[in-house]
Amino acid sequence: MPTAAKLVAALCLAALGFGVSELIKTLMPASTAFGSFSFINAGLGLVVGWIVVGNRAGRGQAAAVGNGITGVVSLVFWGLFIQAVNEMVKKAMQHHYDGPVEAFVAVFQIMVDFGAMLLDPKVLLALLCGALVTGYFSEVAAGRWR
Template sequence: MPTGAKLAGGFLFFAVAYLAAMQAKLTFPPETSATYFNITIAAIGFWQGWMVMGNRAGAGVSRALSNGMRTGAQIAFFGLSLFALRTMFMRSADLRYDDPGEAVTATMELFLEYFLQSLTPGVWGVLLVGGLIGGFLTELAAKAWR
C-alpha cells in the first residue's frame, strides 16, 4: 500500500542512486559506453527506497539512519549484481564460456572487479552519507504523513 514514507523514500533514494551513478561513471575506462547506467541505478534506488526504507520508516531516528545506510549498500549490491550479470550475458552471447559453471564463476569475478572499481570516496560517500540523509528525511515524512 502506498504511503508518504514510501514515496519519499523512493524519490530520495532515486536521487542518491543517480548521484552515486554519476560518481561511478568517473571510474569507468574512457571507451566505456554507459548510456542507461545512471537511470538504471536510479531505478534500483527508487525500488530500494520504496521497498526497504519506506517499509521501515516510523521506527525512530536511529533506525532510520541505519536503514538509510542499509538501503545505500543494497543499491550498490543490486547495481553491481545487475551489471556483472549483464556483462556475463553479453560475453556468453559471443560464446566466451564453455559451460554454465564458467559463466557463473565469471559473474562472481566481474562482481568483485566492479566492487573494487567502485571503492572510491565519491561513490561510497554518496551512498552512505546520502543514505543517512535519505533515511532521516524519510523518517520525517513518515511522521508528517501518518
C-alpha cells in the first residue's frame, strides 16, 4: 500500500543514487563512457527506498538511523551488482570469457573492483549523510502522514 514514508524514502534514495553516481563520475578517467549510469542508479534508489526503507518507517527515531543505513547498503549492493552484470555482458559480447561459469564469477570480481571506488572519503561521506537524511525524513513522513 502506498504511504508517504515510502514515497519520501524512494525520492531520497533516488536523489542519493543520482548524486553519488555523479560524484563517482568525477573519480573516473575522462574517457569513460557512462551511458545512463546515473539514471539507472536513481531508478534503483526509487525501488530500494520504496521497498526497503519505506516498509520499515514508523518505528521511532533510533530505528530510523538503522533503516537509512540498511537502505543505503542495499542500494550500494544492488547498484554494484547491476553495473557489474552490465559490464560482464559487454565483455561477454566481445568474447572475453571462455564459458558461462567464468562470466558468472567475473560478476563478483567486477563488483569488488567497482566497490573499491566507493572507498573514496567523499563518496563514503555522501552515502553516510544520505543514509541519515533518508532514515530521518522517512520517519518524519511516517509520523506526520499516517
